[in-house]
Amino acid sequence: MGEEFDFIVIGAGSAGCAVASRLGEAGHKVLLLEAGGSDRNPFIHIPLGYSLLYDNPSVNWCYESLPEPHVNGRRLFQPRGKVLGGTGAINGMIYMRGQPQDFDGWAADGCIGWG
Ligand SMILES: Cc1cc2nc3c(=O)[nH]c(=O)nc-3n(C[C@H](O)[C@H](O)[C@H](O)COP(=O)(O)OP(=O)(O)OC[C@H]3O[C@@H](n4cnc5c(N)ncnc54)[C@H](O)[C@@H]3O)c2cc1C
Incomplete structure (x- = not known):
């Protein structure tokens, strides 16, 4: 301390x-x-293992939204990682390339080095 x-x-x-x-x-x-524990669950390290972590409270906060007026008042499940690595430890490991125009726009707005 x-x-x-x-x-x-x-x-x-x-x-x-x-x-x-x-x-x-x-x-x-x-x-x-970090509020969660270690990332020793093997499904964190196996690609596509995330389907088994999607609603697993040992590594997931398992939030629910408030009732959503645009989906007939239903509460929607909101998974978020509660573990070392956070949601990045329980996500789908999908890589998406950003639009170059977005980055160039941020650089033009003053974010030096983002272009
Ligand atoms: C199901 C799902 C699938 C996804 N798939 C992909 C994908 O394939 N590719 C991709 O690029 N993105 C994906 N994403 C999005 C991506 O995982 C997130 O955008 C990203 O991980 C968010 O990072 P972050 O640092 O903002 O939050 P997080 O990674 O969620 O980190 C927040 C951390 O803070 C901790 N924390 C919270 N409160 C406290 C507290 N009071 N004290 C201490 N610690 C606390 C949490 O436990 C958590 O570890 C996915 C998201 C979800 C939900």
Whole structure:
């Protein structure tokens, strides 16, 4: 409890792991906190194993939406990872290439290096 850190990152999901890693590589002392457990479930590491993690509360928050007026008041299931790696650990591992025009637009708006 007496330890000090330059940064505390909450959530070791897709974004939190990358942010913590980059901060560490830059020489900062980082505490990365994750609500879920380790990623030892084998279906995290087997492509298409995600279908068995889709509603598995040991690695998934298993959220539900509020009743949605546009789908007849139904609550929709909202899976989200609760494990090291976050939703990236329970997702479909699908890679999609972004539209170049989107990136170029962000660069034109001032995001240097995104083009
Ligand atoms: C079913 C499904 C399939 C998907 N398939 C694909 C795919 O094939 N390809 C693709 O590119 N994208 C896919 N996605 C989307 C992608 O996985 C997410 O957009 C991405 O993982 C989100 O990253 P994130 O860092 O924002 O959040 P997350 O990765 O969800 O990370 C958030 C982390 O914070 C933790 N956390 C939350 N609250 C606290 C707290 N209070 N204290 C500590 N820790 C906390 C959570 O447990 C979690 O680990 C899919 C998403 C879902 C739901």
